[in-house]
Amino acid sequence: LTPLLELRDLRKTYRLPRGRVLRAVDGLSLRVLPGETLGLVGESGCGKSTLGRCMLRLADPSSGQILFEGRDITTLPERRLRALRPLMQMVFQDSSAALNPRRRIGDLLAEPLRVHPAPDGRRRPASVIAARLSELMDLVGLPVQALERYPHEFSGGQRQRINIARALALTPRLVVADEPVSALDVSVQAQIVNLFADLRRELGLTYVFIAHDLAVVRQISSRVAVMYLGAIVELGETDGVLHHPAHPYTAALTAAVPRAVVGHPHAPVLRGDAPSPTAPRTGCRFHARCPQAQARCAQEEPALHTLRPGHAVACHFPLPPGP
Ligand code: SF4
Ligand code: MG
DSSP, rough: OOSSSSEEEEEEEOOOGGOOOOEEEEEEEEEOOTTTTEEOOOTSSSSSSHHHHHTSSSSOSEEEEEEETEETTTTOHHHHHTTTTTGGEEESSSSTTTSSSTTTTTHHHHHHHSSOOTTTOOOOOOHHHHHHHHHOOOOOTTTTTGGGGGGGSOHHHHHHHEEEEEEEETTTTTEEESSSSTTTTTHHHHHHHHHHHHHHHTTTTEEEEEEHHHHHHHHHOOOEEEEETTEEEEEEEHHHHHHSSHHHHHHHHHHHSSSTTSSTTOOOOOOOOOTTTSOOOSSSSSTOOOOOHHHHHHHHHHOOEEEEETEEOOOSSOOOOOO
């Protein structure tokens, strides 16, 4: 199975004053398979959003490779990237920031359909655009009358439906959603997560779903990648990773969630703040905070390796599976 998206040893570094270097994405490899929902979790500042933006070439990586449907798009010039843009879309956390308050919803949704030619290379006639707009409203569960209204007339949840409609306008294959429900009331979150899940099934979409809330990730993801300081430290099927975390960091994250949701008997408590992503590092990137750390951890960086089928971890001393 060709991955829809593949990242090979991807790095994104930023040069800061006084010679410091921020390694937001630090040599990360990952495959996203067609039709899956890959949850990407980690504390804020771990590089999730930067990674999401690099995946879609909304930010340029410093090194490494990005393959979309097997094709290397790492250095594809913007004018050639334009033809691929419709296939890869992003949904952001803040539902209002992405919507120009002075324009009607119909206008906002029509924009991508006007800017990008149809797959046959022609401009879409107004009638085709109008038909697509009502289709989109239907897909995201809003009445067609919504097209005549302005963003402020909608609730946060409805605005996020509008953003999703806009991301879907050009029938993408890959959608990267960056904390798409974090700003919403808890009661609305589940509805939007369910909408994402329904749309995936209906339209055969593939998602990378970025979140810090494990309950949300658990609800929607078939696999989960746990990120810490720019790298994936654990990756596997959602239930395996969240119920039987092998990495002490994942165990600490899951322990912060009520045990009725996810829990692990060996869950250690996370000590201190994450070290600065600009600090020089040797050994395991988690060793300063790790309750399991041993001498080897300060010297040798653990590689992400397969622990059991469908479950990989970057730790010299992975936790045993729970009962
Ligand atoms: Fe902890 Fe060592 Fe594993 Fe790193 S390699 S997570 S420091 S036990
Ligand atoms: Mg973020």
